[in-house]
Amino acid sequence: MELLGEYLPMLADAAINGRRPDAWELDAVRESGRRAAAQGVGARRAVDLYLSAAWRLWRQLPVVVRSSDPEKVRAAAEAVLRVLDDAVGVLVDGHQAERREMIRREESVRAEFVDDLLRGDADVSRMVERAQLFGIDLGKPHHVALVAPRDPGGGIDRAATALERAVVDRFGDREVLVAMKDGRVVVVVPSAATPAGAAARGTDVGVLLQQDLRRLRIPGRWRVAAGRAFPGVWGVPRSYEEAREALALADRLAVEDDVVHARDLLVYRVLGRDQAAIVDLIRDVLGPLEQVRGGAQVLLETLHAYFDAGDVATEAARRLHVSVRTVTYRLARVAQLTGHSVASPDQRFALQSAVLGARLLGWPVRPLPTDP
Structure with a gap:
C-alpha cells in the first residue's frame, strides 16, 4: 500500500468530481515508481498493483454503486481511466528513471572496484570486503x-x-x-x-x-x-x-x-630487465654476423628456427623452406664467424640468449640502443 500513496484518492476524486490530477500529484506517483524500483519491485508488478487497486476501488465508488444513470457511470469511468492512464505513465517513467540511475551507480561502483582490484588497493582489508560483495574470494x-x-x-x-x-x-x-x-x-x-x-x-x-x-x-x-x-x-x-x-x-x-x-x-621479461647487458651480448656474440653479404638477418632467422625446432635441423629446414644442407651450412658459418657453435652446450646457451635478445630489440632491422 505504501507504493499507492495518494493514487486511490486521485481516482475517487476523478470519479466523483471529474477532476484531473495536479502536477504535484503526478510527481508523487512518479516518486512511487522510483521507490518501487529501489525496493526491487519490477515495473510489471507495480503496474499490476495500480490496475488491481483501480479495479477494487471502482466497485466501491458511490457513483457506481448508487447511480442508476448510465451517463453518470460512463462519465465517471472515463474520468477514472484518464487518471489511470496518467498515473501508470508517470509510474513507469519514475521506475525506468530510477533503474537507469541504479545501473549507472552499479556500473560506477563496479568500474571503481575493477580499477582498484587490478591496480592493487593498499587497503587490504577493505579490498577483501569489497571483493566479497562481487563474489570473489581473494584468498584463492x-x-x-x-x-x-x-x-x-x-x-x-x-x-x-x-x-x-x-x-x-x-x-x-x-x-x-x-x-x-x-x-x-x-x-x-x-x-x-x-x-x-x-x-x-x-x-x-x-x-x-x-x-x-x-x-x-x-x-x-x-x-x-x-x-x-x-x-x-x-x-x-x-x-x-x-x-x-x-x-x-x-x-x-x-x-x-x-x-x-x-x-x-x-x-x-628477464632479458628486458637488463637492456645494457643484453645489448653487450648481442654485439659480442652476434655482431660478427653483420660481415655476411646482405647482413645478419638470414643467419639470425636460421638460428631462431633451429632453436624453436628443438635443435633439429630437419624441422628447421622445413620451417625455413630450405634444404637440410643449407641449414647445416648456415650453422657452420655462424660458428666460424662468432666462435660459438650450437653443438657446444655453453656456446649454444649464449647463442640462444643473444638470439632471443635480438628478437626482443628488433635487431638487426632496428639498430641497437646506444645508451641503454
Whole structure:
C-alpha cells in the first residue's frame, strides 16, 4: 500500500468530481515508481498493483454503486481511466528513471572496484570486503586474461557482453569477473575454475576464451593473453600485469599466435630487465654476423628456427623452406664467424640468449640502443 500513496484518492476524486490530477500529484506517483524500483519491485508488478487497486476501488465508488444513470457511470469511468492512464505513465517513467540511475551507480561502483582490484588497493582489508560483495574470494589464486582486438575497430563492447555470458556458462557465476578496461576485455577466474579434464586436454583459460570467441562468431581477430595464477589480494594485479606485458611483448615480437601466455614469455621479461647487458651480448656474440653479404638477418632467422625446432635441423629446414644442407651450412658459418657453435652446450646457451635478445630489440632491422 505504501507504493499507492495518494493514487486511490486521485481516482475517487476523478470519479466523483471529474477532476484531473495536479502536477504535484503526478510527481508523487512518479516518486512511487522510483521507490518501487529501489525496493526491487519490477515495473510489471507495480503496474499490476495500480490496475488491481483501480479495479477494487471502482466497485466501491458511490457513483457506481448508487447511480442508476448510465451517463453518470460512463462519465465517471472515463474520468477514472484518464487518471489511470496518467498515473501508470508517470509510474513507469519514475521506475525506468530510477533503474537507469541504479545501473549507472552499479556500473560506477563496479568500474571503481575493477580499477582498484587490478591496480592493487593498499587497503587490504577493505579490498577483501569489497571483493566479497562481487563474489570473489581473494584468498584463492586467480588468473587474469586480457582479450584485445587485433583488427582496428574491433567491437569490444559486443565481445565483452558475449564473453561475460560465456564465462558464466563455462565457469559458473561465482569467483568470476568480466569487465572492460583500456579497450580490452578483462576476465578474472580462479585457477580451480578450469573445467574438469581441461588440463589433460592441454587447454587453459586463454585457449578456452579464444574458443568462445570463435564459437560466438565475434567479428574480427582477437588475441588472448593469460597471466599465471597467484593467491591473495596482490595476486590479481600481478596476474593482470603479466597478461598486459604478454600482450605488449606479443606485439613487439610480432607473434602470430592468437593465444599467448605470460609463462612462455618469461625469458623475454628477464632479458628486458637488463637492456645494457643484453645489448653487450648481442654485439659480442652476434655482431660478427653483420660481415655476411646482405647482413645478419638470414643467419639470425636460421638460428631462431633451429632453436624453436628443438635443435633439429630437419624441422628447421622445413620451417625455413630450405634444404637440410643449407641449414647445416648456415650453422657452420655462424660458428666460424662468432666462435660459438650450437653443438657446444655453453656456446649454444649464449647463442640462444643473444638470439632471443635480438628478437626482443628488433635487431638487426632496428639498430641497437646506444645508451641503454
